Amino acid sequence: MDFGFGLNPSSAIELDKLDQSLYAKLCRIEPTASTCMACGSCSATCTASGYSGMSVRKLLLDLQRGRNREVEQMLSHCMLCGKCTMVCPRGINTRRVILTVSRLYENVEGSL
Numbered sequence: 064m065d066f067g068f069g070l071n072p073s074s075a076i077e078l079d080k081l082d083q084s085l086y087a088k089l090c091r092i093e094p095t096a097s098t099c100m101a102c103g104s105c106s107a108t109c110t111a112s113g114y115s116g117m118s119v120r121k122l123l124l125d126l127q128r129g130r131n132r133e134v135e136q137m138l139s140h141c142m143l144c145g146k147c148t149m150v151c152p153r154g155i156n157t158r159r160v161i162l163t164v165s166r167l168y169e170n171v172e173g174s175l
């Protein structure tokens with residue numbers, strides 16, 4: 064029966080099935096990345112977020128959830144201006160995190 068609306072697909076996450084390999088590699092190289100508390104300060108100050116949706120907060124969450132394609136697309140919008148690094152309350156060098164993630168993607172290019 065058509066009610067004129069649909070239900071959103073479930074947003075439940077099965078942790079056991081996620082590919083967290085890139086996130087694990089990132090945390091080995093940049094251990095502070097794991098201290099992110101998803102406060103959103105980086106996204107609020109991001110030069111590119113207004114027109115591209117760039118967000119370090121989302122980038123780290125997507126990596127934890129194995130959404131590697133979404134991360135790859137987001138990386139291309141970062142201008143490496145470093146504003147996000149200046150406001151992070153956890154002192155995460157977010158600019159370096161982005162560079163590190165970009166290098167990890169270069170190493171797995173073609174396998175995504």
Ligand code: SF4
Nearest residue numbers: 099101102103105151
């Ligand atoms: S500002 Fe720092 S702690 Fe807050 S969401 Fe961004 S990276 Fe995480």
Ligand code: SF4
Nearest residue numbers: 109141142144145147
């Ligand atoms: S370095 Fe990238 S993610 Fe950080 S504020 Fe600049 S454009 Fe945004």
